Amino acid sequence: MGGLKIAACQALSVAAILIAWEAAVRWGLLDPVFVPAPSSILQVLGVTGAEALPRLGETLLKTLLGYALAILAGVPAGLVLGSRPTAHAIAMPYVVALYGVPKILVLPWIALIFGIGLSTAVLSAAVFALFPVVVLVAAGTRDVDPALVTVATSMGASRAQIIRKVLLPTVLPSVLTAMRVAMVFALLGALIAEMLAGNRGMGFQMQRAALAFRAPELFAATAIVSVVSISVVLFLEHLNARLGRWR
Amino acid sequence: MRIWLWRLGLLLIALTLWEAVARMLNPILYVGPSQLPGALARVLATRDLPPLPGHAWLTVSEIAAAYVLAVAGGLWVGFLLGLRQTVGRIYEPLLATLYAVPSVVWYPSLMLFFGLGPASKIAFGFFLGFFPVTLAVLAGIRQVPATLVTVAVSMGAKPWTIFRKVMLPAMASTMVGGLRTGLALSVVGVLVGELLGARAGLGYVINYAYGLMMTAEYAALVVLVAAAVLLLDGAGALIEARVKQWAG
Amino acid sequence: MTTGAPIVVESVSKRYETPSGPVPAVETVSLTVRPREFVSLLGPSGCGKSTLLAMIGGLVAADAGRILIEGTPVSGPTPSKVALVFQDPGLFPWRTALDNVGFGLELTGVAAARRREIALSLLEPMGLKGFESKYPRELSGGMRQRVAIARALALDTPILLMDEPFGALDEQTRLLMGEWLVEVRHRTQRTVVFVTHSLHEAIALSDRIAVMTARPGRIKDVVDVPLAYPRALDGPDAVALHTKLWAQIREESLRAMEGRR
Numbered sequence: 001m002g003g004l005k006i007a008a009c010q011a012l013s014v015a016a017i018l019i020a021w022e023a024a025v026r027w028g029l030l031d032p033v034f035v036p037a038p039s040s041i042l043q044v045l046g047v048t049g050a051e052a053l054p055r056l057g058e059t060l061l062k063t064l065l066g067y068a069l070a071i072l073a074g075v076p077a078g079l080v081l082g083s084r085p086t087a088h089a090i091a092m093p094y095v096v097a098l099y100g101v102p103k104i105l106v107l108p109w110i111a112l113i114f115g116i117g118l119s120t121a122v123l124s125a126a127v128f129a130l131f132p133v134v135v136l137v138a139a140g141t142r143d144v145d146p147a148l149v150t151v152a153t154s155m156g157a158s159r160a161q162i163i164r165k166v167l168l169p170t171v172l173p174s175v176l177t178a179m180r181v182a183m184v185f186a187l188l189g190a191l192i193a194e195m196l197a198g199n200r201g202m203g204f205q206m207q208r209a210a211l212a213f214r215a216p217e218l219f220a221a222t223a224i225v226s227v228v229s230i231s232v233v234l235f236l237e238h239l240n241a242r243l244g245r246w247r
Numbered sequence: 248m249r250i251w252l253w254r255l256g257l258l259l260i261a262l263t264l265w266e267a268v269a270r271m272l273n274p275i276l277y278v279g280p281s282q283l284p285g286a287l288a289r290v291l292a293t294r295d296l297p298p299l300p301g302h303a304w305l306t307v308s309e310i311a312a313a314y315v316l317a318v319a320g321g322l323w324v325g326f327l328l329g330l331r332q333t334v335g336r337i338y339e340p341l342l343a344t345l346y347a348v349p350s351v352v353w354y355p356s357l358m359l360f361f362g363l364g365p366a367s368k369i370a371f372g373f374f375l376g377f378f379p380v381t382l383a384v385l386a387g388i389r390q391v392p393a394t395l396v397t398v399a400v401s402m403g404a405k406p407w408t409i410f411r412k413v414m415l416p417a418m419a420s421t422m423v424g425g426l427r428t429g430l431a432l433s434v435v436g437v438l439v440g441e442l443l444g445a446r447a448g449l450g451y452v453i454n455y456a457y458g459l460m461m462t463a464e465y466a467a468l469v470v471l472v473a474a475a476v477l478l479l480d481g482a483g484a485l486i487e488a489r490v491k492q493w494a495g
Numbered sequence: 496m497t498t499g500a501p502i503v504v505e506s507v508s509k510r511y512e513t514p515s516g517p518v519p520a521v522e523t524v525s526l527t528v529r530p531r532e533f534v535s536l537l538g539p540s541g542c543g544k545s546t547l548l549a550m551i552g553g554l555v556a557a558d559a560g561r562i563l564i565e566g567t568p569v570s571g572p573t574p575s576k577v578a579l580v581f582q583d584p585g586l587f588p589w590r591t592a593l594d595n596v597g598f599g600l601e602l603t604g605v606a607a608a609r610r611r612e613i614a615l616s617l618l619e620p621m622g623l624k625g626f627e628s629k630y631p632r633e634l635s636g637g638m639r640q641r642v643a644i645a646r647a648l649a650l651d652t653p654i655l656l657m658d659e660p661f662g663a664l665d666e667q668t669r670l671l672m673g674e675w676l677v678e679v680r681h682r683t684q685r686t687v688v689f690v691t692h693s694l695h696e697a698i699a700l701s702d703r704i705a706v707m708t709a710r711p712g713r714i715k716d717v718v719d720v721p722l723a724y725p726r727a728l729d730g731p732d733a734v735a736l737h738t739k740l741w742a743q744i745r746e747e748s749l750r751a752m753e754g755r756r
Contacts (some may be wrong), residue, residue, distance in 0.1 A: 009337045034360045090253045100480050101473040102435045104442055108457035108465065113276050188349035195351065195443050203351075207443070210355035218355055226348045233347035394585035401552055402599045402650065403574035412601075416589045495588025495632055 036216040041223065044216040052202065052224050059190055059201040060228075062118060066125020067186035073126075074133030074182070075175060081134065082141025083167075092138070099131040104192055111197035121193035121201065128189030129182040136181065140174020141167075176243060180236045187229060278466045286467035290456075296464065297452050306437060306449040309365050313372025314433040321377045321429060325384025339385065342378075350375050351439065358444050368440035368448065376433030383425020387418030419494040427483040434476055500565045500576060500653035500686055502528040502551060507560035509546055510711075519711035520546040523560070526705055526714060530653075533680060533687045535697040535704045537744065539751035543712030544690045545658050551688060552579045552656050564654065574599065578652040582659045584643035586631040592618065592642045593627040599650045617645040620682070621675075637668040641675075648683065658690045673699050677724065694740050698733055699726055706743050709751035715743060 018038050024030045025037035032040065081088050081095070107124055114120045144167055152162050194203025202225050209218035262280050269279035278286070291299055328335040328342070354371050361367035391414050399409045441450020449472055456465035504526040510519040521543040528534045536544040549555040551562055553572040562569045564576050578599075586595045596617055597610035605613075618627055621641045631639055640660055647655060661669040673696055680687060680700075691697050697704045698720060706715045718740065722732055 006337055006340075010341055013337065013341070086253075089250050090257055093254065094257065097477055100431060100477060102438050102476060104435075104439050105453070105469045105472060108442075108454065109462070109469075112457060112460070112462065184347060184349055188351055191349055191351050192439065192443075195355070206352065206355040210359045211444070213359065215359055218359060222352050222356055225352045229348045229352075230344055392583075392585070394581060394583045395587060397554065397581070398579075398585040399598075399602075401554060401572050401574070401577075401579045402602055403572050404602050408602065412598075413587070416587065419589070493589055495630055 033213060033215060036219055040216040041219045045220045045223070048217050048220040049224065052205070052221060055200065055202050055205050056224065056228065059121075059187075059194065059203060059225075062121040062190040062193075062201065063125050063183075063187045065122045066127075066189060067129055067183060069122070069126035070129035070133055070182055070186060071179060074130045075137050075178070078134045078137025078178070079141050079171070082138035082171075083144075088138065088142065095131065095134055095138075099135060103127050103131075103189070104196070107193060107196050111193070116197045116199055120197055121190045124193035125186040125189035128192075129186040132185055133178045133182045136174055136178035137171070140171050140178075143174070144170045176240050180233070180240055183232060183236060184229065187232075191225070275460060275462060278463045282463045283467045283470055286463035287471065290464045290467055293464075295459065295461070296456060297447075299452065302448050302452050305365065305447050306441065309368045309437045309441075309448065310372060310434055312365075313369045313437055314376055314430055316369070316373040317376030317429050317433050318380055318426060320373065321380025321425070322384060324377075325381040326388075328381070329385045329388035335385070342381065346378055350436070351443075354440060354443060357440075363444050363446050365447070368437045368445065371440040372433040372436035375436035376429040379425045379428035379432055381425075383422050383428070384418070387421035387425075388414070390421060391417040416494060420491045423487045423490040427480070427487050430483055431476075431480055434479065438472070501530050502526075502654065502686065502688065503563040504528075504547070504551070505560050505563070507547070507550060507557045507562060509543070509550060509555065509558050521550075522711040522713050524707075524712065524714055525560075526717070528686055528688060530686055531684050533689065533700060533702045535689045535691055535701040536707060537691060537694065537697045537704050537740070538707030538712065539709050539744065539748040540692060541710050541751055541754075542707045542747065543710060544707055547707075547712065548579075548656050548658050548688060548690050551654075552577050554579075574602070574650055574652070576652055577654045577656060578647035578650045580640075580644050580647045580655070580657045580660045582662045584631075584639040586639055586642055586646075588631050591628050591630055592623065592634065595631070595642055596645045596649050598646060613649055614645070617648055618642070620679075621645055635668075636664050637672060640664065640672065644676075644679070648679075652685070654686045654688070656688050659692070660689075661696070662691075669696075676700060681724070694737055694744065695728065698722075698736055698740070699728060704740065706740065707747070709747045709754060715747065 021030075021035075022038050025032050025035065081091060103124075106127070107120075110123050110127075111120045114123065148166050148170070149162060152166050157165065190201070191203035194201040195207045198204040202221060206218055206221045206225075209215075209221060266279035266281055269277040290296055324342075328339050350371075353374060354367075357367045357370045357374075361370055395413050395417060396409060399413045404412070437448075438450050441448040442454055443450075445451040445454075449468070453465060453468050453472070456462075456468060504524055506523045506525050507521060508519070508523055509521045510517045512518075524543075524547060526534075536547060538544050546555060550557050551564075551569065553569045556570075564573065586592075587598065590598070593611065593614045596614035597605075600610045600613060615624075615627060618624060621644075623638060623641060623645070626634065626638065631642070634642065640663075644657075644660065661672045664672065677700060689697075689700060701720050704718045704720060706718065707713065708715045718736070720736065722730075722736075727733060
């Protein structure tokens with residue numbers, strides 16, 4: 001099956017679902033209070049969309065700030081852990097354990113200290129994104145082929161040269177992957193913080209709409225966030241592919 | 248052996264630092280590890296907080312229900328997409344796209360639909376746990392060595408026999424990894440659901456404590472839940488190791 | 496003990512569809528293998544010998560021509576008549592050597608005790624007594640391949656097809672396995688079709704050698720190997736045969752290399 005045919009099938013499937021959904025609401029099979037018709041979502045989209053922009057910006061800002069923190073702290077930590085086997089053996093189990101603990105559990109405490117607002121969400125985004133970064137970068141650093149280092153050393157390369165010419169190129173793909181993965185986690189962290197303890201941003205908006213039974217608005221907001229998130233991920237993947245073309 | 252000592256040392260240093268920092272700062276907000284056991288006792292005894300055992304049991308049941316659904320759904324969809332080439336090629340990219348959306352965006356809609364009761368938590372836990380299982384099935388099918396299937400075909404095995412005696416054992420390692428991740432995510436899903444909007448369950452109790460600024464009790468609960476989650480995952484890791492050993 | 500069955504390959508052709516158009520693998524190949532005969536298919540890489548073997552084994556359908564085993568046309572895997580061994584032993588890693596050997600018997604519903612009996616009786620003369628409860632990861636490459644061959648022998652088929660079974664082994668092991676295969680063959684008296692690109696192997700093992708051309712594969716020549724066992728591969732007859740075969744193969748190998756991009 002060619003790529004075009006596949007894309008057509010996918011589009012048709014999505015269209016079919018939307019049509020069936022619309023029909024189900026109109027024929028009374030689905031209660032519009034709980035599951036709004038796609039047409040009503042579309043209607044609201046214009047209004048919600050306009051209102052959503054500043055809120056979306058708010059959420060994205062928190063995401064990016066938290067993301068930056070996670071990268072700045074996580075990449076060096078991952079590099080250190082990955083390059084020193086003893087440190088790795090000692091500390092890694094804790095990192096993995098902390099990774100396994102649902103991070104949302106500490107959010108109330110962060111909210112208690114930093115209040116309801118930007119800082120909490122930024123910290124939340126940072127916490128959610130930090131662990132995948134550390135784990136991925138550490139794994140990538142560990143994977144450096146010692147044979148390559150031996151070759152470089154035998155050719156008289158200095159420590160700095162080995163880092164630049166052997167380690168960095170090997171580690172770079174893992175770092176890029178980590179940066180890509182971290183973005184979704186950071187967004188997740190920001191949204192959760194907004195839902196739990198926020199007064200602005202898309203997460204808060206969605207939570208409020210849900211509790212007020214404003215279904216079309218909620219679904220529209222959900223769609224907006226989904227589309228933005230998918231676009232960001234696709235963009236990062238595209239970037240990753242371009243940067244990694246030498247491989 | 249030495250490594251264990253160093254690990255223990257690291258833990259002790261971290262706990263000491265934590266205790267020291269906590270004592271220096273506002274005791275309402277910062278709680279040191281020494282206060283935790285007492286706080287846990289208080290949690291179980293106090294009337295100010297909802298009774299823990301009942302709520303804990305509810306959370307556990309929600310997790311169990313969510314996980315069972317996630318595994319059933321994940322296996323079904325995974326095999327559907329994995330064994331039928333055309334169906335897989337159409338719908339797998341769609342699934343992967345969904346994966347790019349932070350899962351929590353679905354929760355308000357689930358809350359709207361199912362209400363604040365256990366149903367929304369189970370639904371969310373199911374949703375989160377479903378993906379790793381499906382992905383593991385797809386990956387598992389892909390990594391079955393073609394030679395093994397050829398050997399069975401050349402010996403006249405029928406498709407169902409090949410599935411049972413060759414594919415399933417060859418997929419075992421990958422699948423059990425997915426089942427383990429699925430469990431972890433189902434747990435997270437239920438807990439997040441309870442924390443974001445619930446009237447019962449462990450998450451609800453934690454929120455309650457935080458709302459009353461009972462920081463020590465809140466911290467004790469968090470540590471308890473975290474420990475339970477880690478133990479559960481540890482058990483999962485043991486099972487995974489056993490299966491990997493068998494599957495070769 | 497079953498005795499070998501005749502194979503008749505009648506003007507068989509096969510091509511593969513690739514993104515850049517159809518590629519002929521085998522073209523109008525005709526060959527007759529007599530019962531209990533050991534025939535090697537010898538040729539350069541990509542000459543279609545594996546494809547031909549797969550067609551005899553019923554794993555791949557011919558586009559033209561047909562293959563008859565004991566007079567019946569091949570239309571799919573025929574586990575009652577044909578057993579295959581590949582270069583990758585393809586042992587199931589979650590089964591012991593014993594359970595691997597018994598796999599084919601399991602499929603035909605043989606009882607567990609009998610399966611065990613047969614498997615042990617096959618593993619013992621292969622020098623694997625005591626290893627029956629070992630898993631493939633605990634066995635060396637040569638041992639794994641022996642288990643794979645035992646698994647094929649367990650089906651007790653009149654025909655055994657082998658596709659470069661020793662190709663992944665080191666030189667010394669390969670030579671030893673060749674000697675051992677000669678032994679096994681004399682004991683079991685089956686028809687064997689053996690794919691190889693090694694002249695040495697072909698001369699050491701076969702009654703006849705079918706030399707194939709580079710892609711698309713055709714039979715260039717069929718050579719008799721009238722050497723008595725045990726074969727002295729440095730004897731004058733063997734050397735003469737080697738020289739003759741090499742001249743033919745060399746031509747085809749060059750053609751195959753040039754054909755590659």
